[in-house]
Amino acid sequence: MRKPNKYLLFLLVTVMAYALVEYYRPRPIDWTPTYENDDRIPFGTQALFELLPSLMQQPAVKTVRLPVYNFLTETRPAGRSNYVFICRSFEADANDLRQLFRYVKQGNNCLISAYDMPDSLGKALGFKADLRTPDRADSSLRQNFVNPALKKPAGYRFSRDDGRNYLRINKTGGITVLGRNARQEPVFIRVQYGKGHFFIHNLPLAFTNYYLLNHPSSDYAIKALSYLPAWPTYWDEYQKQGRFDEDQQSILRYIWSQPALTWAYYLVVIGLLLYVIFAGKRTQRIIPVMEPPRNTSLDFVKDVGRLYFQQRDHDNMARKKVQYFLADLRERYGLNTNQLDHEFTETLARKSGLPTDQTAELVRLLRNAQKSVTLSEYDLLTLNGAIEKFNQTV
Template sequence: MDKRSKIALYAIGAVIVLMMIAEITKPKALNWRDSYAAADKIPLGCYVLFNELKEVSSKPISVSTKTAFEGLKDFEGKEKTVRLFINNGISFDKQDSESLIKYVENGNSVFISTNYMYGILSDTLNIRIGTDYNNFFKKPSLNSFTSPNLKTNERHFKDVIENSFFISLDTINAVALGTTKVEKTEKISADSVPDTNINYIKVPFGKNNGAFYVHTNPFAFSNYHLLNGNENYAATVLSFLPKHQIIWDNYYKSGRKVITSPLRFILQNQALKWAFYIAMLSLILFVIFRGKRTQRIIPVIEPLKNATLDFTRTIGDLYYQHGDFTNIINKKIQYFLEQIRTKYYLNTNELNENFISKLAIKSSNKIEDTKALIDYMVYLKSKSNHTETDLIQLNKHMESFTKNTI
């Protein structure tokens, strides 16, 4: 790599480091997303409420991460409980609605705090929630209770609020527990919405003292309001509930954690997201600056093949085809004697009885077999012409000898 390329790489690396430092040190923007999840510490999360409930409740808090239909199966046949649903908007399907109705008919209670509620359950309770977008929406409001004894616990919500209320309800069965009041700053013609409206009701259901508690100000339970002097109002709202074990819903939440792919999980985590970006950038830089190899591929050189055996076989076939048995026999005898000299260090000039005895001992062959081989070799050396039978017989003697050789 030349000097200019190195300077360019160093400059790019310095820019990346500076961008990382700037991103890490800059103040994070406040997240105003409505979450209502128990683990979220953002302004509109429910971290404070969930942990306070665990402190003040005499019984452990159960957390449900399933639908109403699936979650209620886990508590069938057990003691009476109270199920809490807090979210900006809640809508139950037919199966969930029927499960909640059966759950309340068995003597349990359901608390719902939401700005918008739709579906079969809303129709069954004969209630409708709405808002006056001309006068009430996101304006300061006084949230109070119908009981005069609770006047000290009413609170004036000045900001971070959406003022919803009941625009219709079953006046025969529903019991009003709380109201919201907004002072209208402008008079609009044909305006029939009063300043004060009901925002908290109790609807008894069944014959076992079960009830639905419906509240239209979920903002009151957010971290923002609980940490800004409105905690008494939220505590009073929940004080109307029976003193049963609480089941906290963590499924019907706008801030429910939903991870559908590994990449989404990585991008949702700040540290993993930056690690992913750096890895991708590094890979791109590597491809740009190191895409071309600095050295050609070294070719693979196969080692030389040992062709001695093939050569020997070829020469043998050549001799055999020409019928020169005398030459082949002489070569085999010479090769055999060379092996004797090399392996057993014996002198082969005189093939006498002493030589035969020493060869038999060193090669672990019988003296008779060794003598037969040597005598046959001497006999063949004395002949001037040889036949194919002589060659075959010599080869048999040699194979028999070498088979028993150590």
């Protein structure tokens, strides 16, 4: 049975452990200001979006997931309506603004609550969304309405805002200040444009869940929206979530929207990369190191010689020594070793290049060993010395 891959098991255990830790760990409060109408986090706007139909006395509020230009040219709302933008930065190009101006000029209303707005919008309407220097930051700065019927004696405090944002008015006619901060700087204005109005608000945080639910400033957003007439209302989500809603989102888009899934996705990708690097190559059994065959004939000769020496069978050893040496001469020089006579001696001396007297002494020892009845240890040593000397010389 094939063993399970240890790398895959490790990856699976790691992913499961991470999922369990993420599932059971306490969820920290997410203070990210998304302003999205489906976010329940403190700085989402789900609560306001759900209350808006009753405030506008409408059966429902339509969510817009298109750029301003596309929505106003493709939809062309029938009758008068409100168009609401609540976001961190209101972004619109020339085509968007041209259609938005046309929409309001025909008698509709547009509420924009954002910290950052395009200069082209401000120039056309006579204001500028500005910021004080960081040294003027004041989270305790209070906001209030100008209208005595809406004004709160103690004002409204938004502690999560640094109080640096305000609106600078560049013209006198056609602009009504609806709200100011404690520095008497405008933060909420109404600009008449044709038959309709622009409502410019510089504190989108005031419309979020945190300040709308169970907070001393919970009625601020309701009062601000009371300036809009009870008409059909369009709520923009394109500025915050793009074109696609939850039903149209791809799997990856949904994964990116969930921090836990995002980290799980990264973990899986990194694990697969490590698997490819360390275990993706072909797996096979380790090939053992095979040493080349050794020539053991010399060892065998030494072992045999040692055996004979230990048994002191000098005669047998000497005769085998002569026998093997003569066999070597036959193979090396092609000599006939049947007669170890004078002719054999001269031929061996000529072919081996040894002096004749040294060759004659070696042949004499060989001949005597063959003729002797028994050979002693001395005879063996003498014969072996002569043979070794011959081999070393040639």
